[in-house]
Amino acid sequence: MASDLISQVLDALAQTDGSIFSNDAFPTVDFTNIKSALDRLGSREMVLYRQIDREEANLTPEAQGIAAQGSHEAKVFEAVRQAVDGLKIADLTAIVGKESAKVGQGKAFKEGWITKDKDLLRATTETIQDASREQLQTIQQTRTHPDPKVLSDLRKRKLVNLQKVITFEMKKGPKFAKEFVKEETDLTADMLATGAWKSVKLKPYNFKAMGAPTMSGALHPLNKVRQEFRQIFFEMGFEEMPTNRYVETGFWNFDALFVPQQHPARDLQDTFYISDPPQADKPRADPLVTEKLADGSIPSPKSQGAHRQDYESYWNDVKEVHEQGKYGSIGYRYPFKDEESLRLVLRTHTTAVSTYMLYKLASNPRPARYFSIDRVFRNESVDATHLAEFHQVEGVIADFGLALGGLIGFMEVFFGKMGIHQLRFKPAYNPYTEPSLEIFGYHKGLGKWVEIGNSGMFRPEMLEPMGLPKDMRVYGWGLSLERPTMIKYGVKNIRELLGHKVDLNFVESNPAVRLEKD
Numbered sequence: 204m205a206s207d208l209i210s211q212v213l214d215a216l217a218q219t220d221g222s223i224f225s226n227d228a229f230p231t232v233d234f235t236n237i238k239s240a241l242d243r244l245g246s247r248e249m250v251l252y253r254q255i256d257r258e259e260a261n262l263t264p265e266a267q268g269i270a271a272q273g274s275h276e277a278k279v280f281e282a283v284r285q286a287v288d289g290l291k292i293a294d295l296t297a298i299v300g301k302e303s304a305k306v307g308q309g310k311a312f313k314e315g316w317i318t319k320d321k322d323l324l325r326a327t328t329e330t331i332q333d334a335s336r337e338q339l340q341t342i343q344q345t346r347t348h349p350d351p352k353v354l355s356d357l358r359k360r361k362l363v364n365l366q367k368v369i370t371f372e373m374k375k376g377p378k379f380a381k382e383f384v385k386e387e388t389d390l391t392a393d394m395l396a397t398g399a400w401k402s403v404k405l406k407p408y409n410f411k412a413m414g415a416p417t418m419s420g421a422l423h424p425l426n427k428v429r430q431e432f433r434q435i436f437f438e439m440g441f442e443e444m445p446t447n448r449y450v451e452t453g454f455w456n457f458d459a460l461f462v463p464q465q466h467p468a469r470d471l472q473d474t475f476y477i478s479d480p481p482q483a484d485k486p487r488a489d490p491l492v493t494e495k496l497a498d499g500s501i502p503s504p505k506s507q508g509a510h511r512q513d514y515e516s517y518w519n520d521v522k523e524v525h526e527q528g529k530y531g532s533i534g535y536r537y538p539f540k541d542e543e544s545l546r547l548v549l550r551t552h553t554t555a556v557s558t559y560m561l562y563k564l565a566s567n568p569r570p571a572r573y574f575s576i577d578r579v580f581r582n583e584s585v586d587a588t589h590l591a592e593f594h595q596v597e598g599v600i601a602d603f604g605l606a607l608g609g610l611i612g613f614m615e616v617f618f619g620k621m622g623i624h625q626l627r628f629k630p631a632y633n634p635y636t637e638p639s640l641e642i643f644g645y646h647k648g649l650g651k652w653v654e655i656g657n658s659g660m661f662r663p664e665m666l667e668p669m670g671l672p673k674d675m676r677v678y679g680w681g682l683s684l685e686r687p688t689m690i691k692y693g694v695k696n697i698r699e700l701l702g703h704k705v706d707l708n709f710v711e712s713n714p715a716v717r718l719e720k721d
Contacts, residue, residue: 208232213382217381222372224255225370241373257370260346260357266339269362270336274335275306280307436574444556446577452486453469453545459562462634463537474551477549482542487514529667530668553576553579572601574596574599579592579595598680600677621687623645628641656681660676
C-alpha cells in the first residue's frame, strides 16, 4: 500500500512542473499514509512538500436545507406575502412547518419584513434579501466565509461546524525521479559473497536524525527553583532548619508567635485542624538519643546540646504575656485557653519551625542565620493562583543591635541574588513582627510591581519569653516557592505546577533555572 502510494505521488508530479495538493490529487487517502509517503520521498530529496493547516466550515443538515430552500424567516415572509389579505397566525405552522414558524416569525419581525395586525400577519415589502441563505451557499461552495463575524454567528446558531483540515502542497525535488528505488539498510554477507553490493543502492547514514529518547528521572520545576534558593542561602552563611513536622500544636504555630487565640487565621475556614488525637501534650524537650554510635558508644547529653530548658516556665510566660502582658507589653488581656493552645493543626507557616529553633538558640544566645523551604497548609479555595498546600521559603537572622535599615539592606542583597534589583517596601501588620514590611519587586515581563514577600522584626513579646537577651534582635522574612517558579517557567495556573493535573512531559522537558538570569 505504501509503495503504491509513493508511485502514485511520483506519477502525479511527473505530469506537472508546478505544485499539486494532496486533497485534490488524493482525496481518499488519510493523513497518516500521505505523510508517511512524503516523508520517505522527502528524505531522498525527490519531493519537496509543506503542510498546510486550515479550518473548513461544514454545513449542518439544517443549514443544508436553508441553503437549498431558503431560511426560516424567508419561508415565513413568502407565506405571508402570498396571502393577499393577510395570513392568520394560527395557520402559519401548517404552511411553513413548526420549526420555521417558531424560529422564522421572530426573525422576520426583527428584519421588518412582516407586521402584526390583530390575529393577522401582513407583508411590509414585496422583495427581500435572504442573507442567511446567501451566506450558507457561500460556505457550501468555498468551505469558508470572508467575514469571521458571520462564521461566529452561524456557529452560535448551530448551522456551521468548524473542522481542522490538513493538506500537503508538494512539488518536484532536486533529485526527482519517476521510479522509487528501494535502498538497502544493511550490508549482508550474501551481498559480499555474490558481489551484489556493487549494484545495490545503500541507504546513507542520517547523522542529523534524532536518537531514541532515553528514559530517565527528572527534577520537578519546584525542586529546581528550591535548589537555587538553597544555594543562595548557603552562600550567605545560613543553616537549614529541620522541617519534617507537618503537624504542629497551636502553641508553636500561633501562641509562641504572639498570635492571639481570637485571631481570624485560627478559624476553621483558614486552618486545618486534626480531629484525632484531639490535642497534644504541653511543650517538652526532645528525647535524648540512646542508640549506640558506630563505635558502640552512646552520645553524651552534652554532645546532644542537652542544656535542659524549662519548658514549663516558657509555657507560663507565653500565657502571661497573652493574658496580662509582660516584658513591657500590656498583652492582649483575654483569658488564655490551654485546650486551644494544645489543638493540633497542619502548620500554616514554617515560622512555627523558626520559633522552635529560636527557643533552642536561647540556651546559648549567639548570632545565627536559619532558613527553611517546605510545605505549609491553608484552608483556602483552590483557583489559578491558590492551593490548599504550597511551599514557603523563610529566612531568620538573629544578632545583637540589628535595626530596620539593616533588614531593608539585606533584602536588597538577598533578592538581588535572585535577579530582582528594583524593590519597594510598604508598611504592613503582622501579629509577631513590628515593624513589618511587605516587599514588592518590579516585574519587567508584566510591566508592574508585584508583591514578592513579607518581612519584619520579631516582637519582644515573642522573643523574651524564650529567654533571648533583650538586646538581641531577629529579622524574619518569607515568600512562596510557587510564585517565582510560575514566573520563571511561564505557568499561569498553579494547578499545572503542583497537584494531580501536572503534565509529566512538562516535568521531564523543562530546562534548568537560574534565578539571577532572565
